[in-house]
Amino acid sequence: MDSWVRFNTQSQAKERVFRAAQYACTLLGYTALKAGSRDQLRLTISQLEGHMSLTRKLLRLGNSAEALEAAKRSIHLKDSVLRLCLTLSHLNRAMYFACDNLLWASKTGLLPSLDQHKWSQRSFRYYLFALILNLVRDLYELRLLMETEARCRATKAGASDQELQSNPGLPSQLQVMLGVLHHNPPLLLDLVKNCCDVFIPLDRLGFYSTGPGVVGACGLTSSVLSILTIVHPWLKLKP
Template sequence: MEFWVRFNGQSQAKERLIRAAQYTCTLLGYAVQKGGAGTELHQTIRQLEAHMSLTRKLLRLGNSVEALEAAKRAIHLSDSVLRLCLTISHLNRAMYFACDNILWAGKTSLIPKLDQHKWSQRSFRYYLFALILNLTRDVYELRLLMECESRYRATKASSSPSSSVSPSDDPSSAAVAPSIASAWLQKQLHLLVTVLYNNPPLLLDLLKNTCDIFIPLDRLGIYSTGPGVVGACGLASSVLSILTMIHPWLKLKP
């Protein structure tokens, strides 16, 4: 298992670069089609995209082992929510990679007469569930950080003298209820921006998972966005993944 983990660590950067190129082709193919270019150019781009997808599947052989190792590490986390989300997410990623490996074997004729559509749909379902759990983890961590920041601000405010009167003590407080709600919403938004600004790893992970989730949603027909959005989201998430590999401190832990 350790051999596969080391091997995947070396090939992961190549897979991300090819992924970025693949979704660039998806986006380019959409632009070419919308621009009314010849079908021959569009077909060439589609073939290039298919070749890159097949190469990525080859580079992901054995990634199930790494996902299982990550699940074994996550099951020992002290936080119950993180433990549940990360463990199940890694297990779903392991199943996603396993289905993807079978799909690769079918595309290369190692497994003849494989129902590629069925295995592709199965693969994307595992991928979608893993992304939902990752987003749940991101929102949970964001909520914890916002609560900490809110408590810090409350402590800081209570230490400074204030002579303001509570709106609830004012007989006309009902008239200013919309203003109070607006002020509260503005305060929460400012709190959210502050927390994300001070935690780049969480911000990048949230953006990456948000971009990625449109891909399986489109492929499964749950929320069709079209190749343009899929290509743009795939390219954006690939660039963010490459960024976390260049600067490891930007990767969200655990």
């Protein structure tokens, strides 16, 4: 199992590099279109983006099993909100990867009769659900840390019990939030990454059309942040 985890970690790092390259191509293609570049150049960029996407799907084969293992671990968390959010998120990720594996098989000719559009839409739905749950988890942890920080500040200021129980004003809340995020880089990175990623399925599913420029920029940003968490594991939000 340890060998598989190490191998899968290496595959994840490679997949993130290809993901960054894919969305860089998306952004480059949008820029080339706006600049009025030749059709041949835009076609080359589009083909390169397609190759990057297919390579990513190959590297994600077997990720469903890892997501299910993560769900089995998170179901034992003591905090009920974290337990619910993380377990459901991992289960949705497992379904997302399963759909992605079928799409890879279809694109390589192993399943030529597969309806790629239908399974792609289904894949993005699972991806969107997982991201929403991740954002709920981030906001929940942010709220807990803000409450702890606010109590500490009030105690240091010599506030009364009644003041401790009251909600701080908006400027104070903003200061507390910025302070918490500043002292918790893993939470900040995870929140920014999930906020960037959520625009991708929203656009693909037609819920909120942003265009290839925004999708490319958001995908590239979240990919770079993911690579940072792999290079520096302490930046990864736990559990």
